[in-house]
Amino acid sequence: QVQLVESGGGLVQAGGSLRLSCAASGRTFSYYVMGWFRQAPGKEREFVAAISRSGGRTEYADSVKGRFTISRDNAKNTVYLQMNSLKPEDTAVYYCAADGALRSKPMVGILFYDHWGQGTQVTVSS
Numbered sequence: 193q194v195q196l197v198e199s200g201g202g203l204v205q206a207g208g209s210l211r212l213s214c215a216a217s218g219r220t221f222s223y224y225v226m227g228w229f230r231q232a233p234g235k236e237r238e239f240v241a242a243i244s245r246s247g248g249r250t251e252y253a254d255s256v257k258g259r260f261t262i263s264r265d266n267a268k269n270t271v272y273l274q275m276n277s278l279k280p281e282d283t284a285v286y287y288c289a290a291d292g293a294l295r296s297k298p299m300v301g302i303l304f305y306d307h308w309g310q311g312t313q314v315t316v317s318s
Contacts, residue, residue, distance in 0.1 A: 194218040194307050196288045201312030204278055208316070212273040214288030214309055221269040222246075225291040225298050227305055228262060228273045230284035230314075237287065241273060242298030251298045256282075278316045285311040 200212040212228070227242035241262035242251045250262055261274040271288060289305035291298075299305075 194221070194224060194290050194292070196290060196307060196309035198286065198288045198309045198312040201286060201314045203315045203317065206278060206280055206316055206318050208278050209274070209276045210278065210314060212275065212286055212288075212312060212314075214271045214273075216269045216271070216290065219292070222266045223292060223294060224307075225293075225295050225304075226262075226264060226271040227289045227291065227298065227300075228271075229287045229289055229302060229305075230282075231287070231311075232281075232284040235284075237302060239300045239302065240286070242291075242300060243271065244296070244298050245294075249297055251300050253300075275314070278314075280316045280318045282314060283316050284314060286314050287311045 228240040231237040243262045259277045264271040288309040290307040291304045
């Protein structure tokens, strides 16, 4: 089992930046592919980004490519989401998730992830 705690959300103006962090505890962090998802009011939870266990492979949703960067520090048991050029449509609760199946590549489907954090609110004002 792994426990996930997100931080770093907040209110930012359009064009600004935020960095989200997700601290993991419990089972060895490097066992897990890690992902970020988001859910806006009235919408389904959607994939944002994912990173392989070693950090060598990443995947991004088309809507955030070129603006967001996912990274991880296995020594610190933490995954990050650097968000630049934020837009009002990026407003959502952002969730960190872990895929514990020892896969070799990051997965984009929500059903692959079996551990979730509590979420952190990101609000982008226009």
